[in-house]
Amino acid sequence: MATHRVDGFDAPAEGDLTTVEVDGAEVGVTVVDGQVYAFDDECTHAACSLADGELEGGAVVCPCHFAKFDLKTGAVLDGPAMRPLGIWQARLVDGALELER
Numbered sequence: 001m002a003t004h005r006v007d008g009f010d011a012p013a014e015g016d017l018t019t020v021e022v023d024g025a026e027v028g029v030t031v032v033d034g035q036v037y038a039f040d041d042e043c044t045h046a047a048c049s050l051a052d053g054e055l056e057g058g059a060v061v062c063p064c065h066f067a068k069f070d071l072k073t074g075a076v077l078d079g080p081a082m083r084p085l086g087i088w089q090a091r092l093v094d095g096a097l098e099l100e101r
């Protein structure tokens with residue numbers, strides 16, 4: 001399991017979406033009910049940026065064809081995506097974002 005630390009991270013406001021770069025790949029980050037969530041910022045359907053999408057409760061909805069993914073598990077809640085989304089374990093520690101998976 002690899003841990004990545006993003007120092008000086010400005011957590012998004014509740015319900016906002018942002019991205020950070022980890023090893024050259026974009027990771028989407030959001031906060032829902034005070035909990036930070038992180039996920040691969042590439043829809044498993046046709047690679048659109050999920051950070052350009054919207055939140056719906058504990059799910060992120062792709063802006064391109066509206067696939068919906070559970071932020072905790074990455075499970076597909078609505079198609080057309082078939083494959084689950086890659087999820088990171090995320091926490092805020094002393095002004096830094098720590099990501100692990």
Ligand code: FES
Pocket residue numbers: 043044045046047048062063064065066067079080081
């Ligand atoms: S690219 Fe996300 S639903 Fe098609």
